[in-house]
Amino acid sequence: MTILRSILLAFGVLVSACVANVHAASFRVTFINPGGDSGFWGHVSKTMQAAAADFDVDLEILNADRRPYFMEQLLQERLSRGDLPDYFILVNELQEGARLMQLLDGQSVQTVFLLNTLTKSQYGVLNERVQSTIIGSITPNNEWAGYEMAESLISFGKSGGADGSGLRMLALTGDDSTPAALDRQRGMEQAAADSGVDLLGAVPVNWNEDIAYERAKTFLNRTKVDAIWGANDAIALGAKRAAIELGMKPGENIAFAGLNWSKAGMEAVKNGQLTMTHGGHFFAGAWVIVMLYDYHNRPAPKSALDNVSFQMSAITRDNVNLFLERLGDQNWAKIDFLGFSQVMTGLAQYDFSATAILNAAKN
Secondary structure (H helix, E strand, O other), rough: OHHHHHHHHHHHHHHHHHHHOOOOOEEEEEEEEOOOOHHHHHHHHHHHHHOOOOOOOEEEEEOOOOOOHHHHHHHHHHHHHHOOEEEEOOOHHHHHHHHHHHHHHOOOEEEEEEEOOOHHHHHHHEEEOOOOHHHHEEEEEEHHHHHHHHHHHHHHHHHOOOHHHOEEEEEEEEEOOOHHHHHHHHHHHHHHHOOOOOEEEEEEEEOHHHHHHHHHHHHHHHHHHHOOEEOOOOHHHHHHHHHHHHOEOOOOOOEEEEOOHHHHHHHHHHHOOOOOOOEEEHHHHHHHHHHHHHHHOOOOOOOOOOOOEEEOOOOOOOOHHHHHHHOOOOOOOHHHHHHHHHHHHHOOOOOOOOOHHHHHHOO
């Protein structure tokens, strides 16, 4: 009995050691969210929270609610409270990132940029001490997404008998300074140039559905528009609402494309009123936790995180039912994010693709 008890105790110690190794070291993270609890940025936070729960990460989220320059105030207030986290997750929204990093000068906290990283010129104004605390970034390929969205509108025009050069397209953009907005617009403009589209204008609407509605209504009242490219789903849906009020028929005599994988966007794709909703990038909230976990648990000396770029994917009428089936409930907690970790799985490379997401959300 004594021998058996000793064996069981030894086995218990071994199991405990293995469990401890699975979550090798919990750590603390503060995310300065430029948005809030709803919409796109709400989903970024929710996927981040789901991954943090899987990895036993202590996560704090501070919301700027899209108030200009409020991220700086949030960061200053967080620094004044002391007891700082191990890592800050920041976003270069409206190109505020360099100023945020300057506020962190002298702090022993490492930073990773999410979705919008610093531009080369912004990075160049930081001193070497501050630069050394930036350990990586994760950003989507916004330019390619913008291109594919425009291509879907051009294809709509061709299906109606017009060639690309006959399409009159209006672009409703996000803003004039956020890197993601500029990259999406650049992709859209390239697609328009490649096909000879008549681009009527690129009008910033501050990512806002109601502003998009007003701008679209103004354009539609005064000129013929065949297609509207929206920098996100809210913009596309606002413009669509204006078109319907004016007696137009989305999917028949006017086309819309959006981005975000929103539930409303997917439903509009399903009923033929949007050519696509591009996206999947709100999962970057989870991916940044995965990357930080792997970084935190690397053996010393640690190399910096990679600057990871990932492709977004288009939801179209061909695949929308599958996406609604797997992701329509927006229950991100059902996804086991441990399976995306290099430390946990031994994977040589990250797979943050739409296929990987759909497979993880299967059950």
